[in-house]
Amino acid sequence: MKRTGLAVMAVVLIAGGVAAATRSAPEPMARFITDDQGRALMLHGFNTASSAKGTPDGLPKLTEADVEREYADMGTNFVRFLLQWRAVEPQPGVYDTKYLDQVAERVAWYGKRGYHVLLDMHQDLWGNSITPGGEAGNGAPRWATHLDGLPVATGHWTWEMYYLEPGVIRAFDHFWNTTGEHPELMDRYAGAWKAVAARFKDDPAVIGYDLMNEPWGGSLQGAAFESGPLAELYRRCIKQIRSVDPANWIFVEPQAVGVNWGLPTALPSFDDDRVVLAPHLYPLPLDLGDGYEGGSREWTDRTVGWWKENMLRTAERLKAPIVLGEFGLDMTKPGSSEMVESVLDLGDELGMGRAYWSRDDGPWGPYTDGRAGPLVKVMDRAYPRAIGGTPTRISAEPGRLTVEFEANGSGPTEIYLPADEFPGGGKASTGTASWDRARRILTVQTPASGRVRLVITPGQ
Numbered sequence: 475m476k477r478t479g480l481a482v483m484a485v486v487l488i489a490g491g492v493a494a495a496t497r498s499a500p501e502p503m504a505r506f507i508t509d510d511q512g513r514a515l516m517l518h519g520f521n522t523a524s525s526a527k528g529t530p531d532g533l534p535k536l537t538e539a540d541v542e543r544e545y546a547d548m549g550t551n552f553v554r555f556l557l558q559w560r561a562v563e564p565q566p567g568v569y570d571t572k573y574l575d576q577v578a579e580r581v582a583w584y585g586k587r588g589y590h591v592l593l594d595m596h597q598d599l600w601g602n603s604i605t606p607g608g609e610a611g612n613g614a615p616r617w618a619t620h621l622d623g624l625p626v627a628t629g630h631w632t633w634e635m636y637y638l639e640p641g642v643i644r645a646f647d648h649f650w651n652t653t654g655e656h657p658e659l660m661d662r663y664a665g666a667w668k669a670v671a672a673r674f675k676d677d678p679a680v681i682g683y684d685l686m687n688e689p690w691g692g693s694l695q696g697a698a699f700e701s702g703p704l705a706e707l708y709r710r711c712i713k714q715i716r717s718v719d720p721a722n723w724i725f726v727e728p729q730a731v732g733v734n735w736g737l738p739t740a741l742p743s744f745d746d747d748r749v750v751l752a753p754h755l756y757p758l759p760l761d762l763g764d765g766y767e768g769g770s771r772e773w774t775d776r777t778v779g780w781w782k783e784n785m786l787r788t789a790e791r792l793k794a795p796i797v798l799g800e801f802g803l804d805m806t807k808p809g810s811s812e813m814v815e816s817v818l819d820l821g822d823e824l825g826m827g828r829a830y831w832s833r834d835d836g837p838w839g840p841y842t843d844g845r846a847g848p849l850v851k852v853m854d855r856a857y858p859r860a861i862g863g864t865p866t867r868i869s870a871e872p873g874r875l876t877v878e879f880e881a882n883g884s885g886p887t888e889i890y891l892p893a894d895e896f897p898g899g900g901k902a903s904t905g906t907a908s909w910d911r912a913r914r915i916l917t918v919q920t921p922a923s924g925r926v927r928l929v930i931t932p933g934q
């Protein structure tokens with residue numbers, strides 16, 4: 475099987491290299507998500523959580539103490555929170571207000587600790603009803619699942635193979651109206667987003683809506699899918715959301731296949747000035763189970779380079795900031811901490827928010843059986859939570875954080891500083907700084923205009 479995977483990788487990587495090598499990428503740091511004051515936000519956090527895919531209530535296995543621990547251990551300020559369409563709309567046109575209230579309760583756990591919450595209408599493999607036992611997919615409700623009696627074999631050696639099952643392809647083909655037999659489904663989905671946006675439009679912790687996780691076109695793939703029914707779904711969702719919520723950011727994902735691995739996307743631009751490009755990054759060598767070492771590391775670095783160029787070019791086309799919605803790997807593999815650190819450095823280089831996949835307990839996450847693993851130290855990193863201007867450079871080194879920006883009078887710059895590198899807090903090279911010891915945040919007042927170069931070093 476691994477030989478098959480390597481063959482797929484070779485084809486993908488060669489195609490990706492050709493695509494990326496033909497043009498130079500636009501400059502990074504072109505656009506940012508801003509807060510109500512107009513400060514540029516740097517989002518740093520986790521996907522929470524994969525466990526929501528299988529729980530009867532569609533909620534992640536999460537307690538408020540988990541949120542408290544995450545902040546205490548890693549100082550994160552962002553969460554991509556998984557929703558399930560099956561829980562939002564259990565029957566056509568019927569929206570479960572109890573579920574939305576339970577989501578709101580969890581959003582508040584984050585909000586009271588200064589987090590920004592991205593609501594992710596999550597799907598994998600269409601939905602829980604693709605098999606009688608519900609063991610494979612998640613997301614879509616039973617009433618929207620039409621397999622037409624086509625088979626969905628179980629027991630695949632890897633979960634992605636379910637996407638190739640005839641029944642799963644048929645379910646997606648009905649949703650995208652490729653079959654022409656269920657034109658209502660995309661509008662139902664957009665209506666579910668209207669219900670979610672109506673519930674959270676005034677929630678100060680909610681920063682936006684991630685319209686669909688890792689879209690799959692079924693029998694329609696590539697540019698025909700992305701610029702066809704996928705773009706149409708996004709336009710319908712944007713219209714429904716904006717009918718109730720004029721302000722929150724709307725996150726759009728390219729298709730997962732190929733783009734996760736570094737290939738370009740054909741996603742078009744959208745007529746809305748608060749759209750965010752929200753790709754995922756899973757270099758194929760690591761996705762095939764290799765560690766970040768040797769030839770796998772070389773290919774991974776190469777594909778990350780292609781991914782960067784393709785995403786910068788796409789963000790320019792969409793006139794959108796970039797947030798990396800997912801990246802992650804098995805933290806027991808060789809080189810895994812270095813890989814995560816390199817993606818976080820890329821985030822700083824591009825001014826790109828990021829959510830690690832995922833917060834769940836286990837070898838990919840920060841904790842295994844409740845015990846902190848190597849990911850905690852990597853994610854517990856100095857970063858600017860909010861910047862009082864337009865960033866031009868962000869660079870983190872051990873015991874030193876550099877933030878350069880064109881000040882715009884939007885407010886002070888807030889910087890999280892980890893205890894191991896900044897045990898007594900930090901001092902700022904310019905401006906007036908105040909240190910919040912409990913939350914480990916240095917707040918720096920700088921002039922309201924002009925170029926600012928802020929260097930933070932240990933001490934008060």
Ligand SMILES: CN(C)c1ccc(C(=O)NC[C@H]2N[C@H](CO)[C@@H](O)[C@@H]2O)cc1
Binds near residue numbers: 731
């Ligand atoms: C064939 N298709 C459509 C496909 C293949 C592989 C992935 C994937 O690895 N995704 C990466 C991670 N993202 C999900 C959650 O969004 C996780 O379960 C995957 O590990 C997605 C789609």
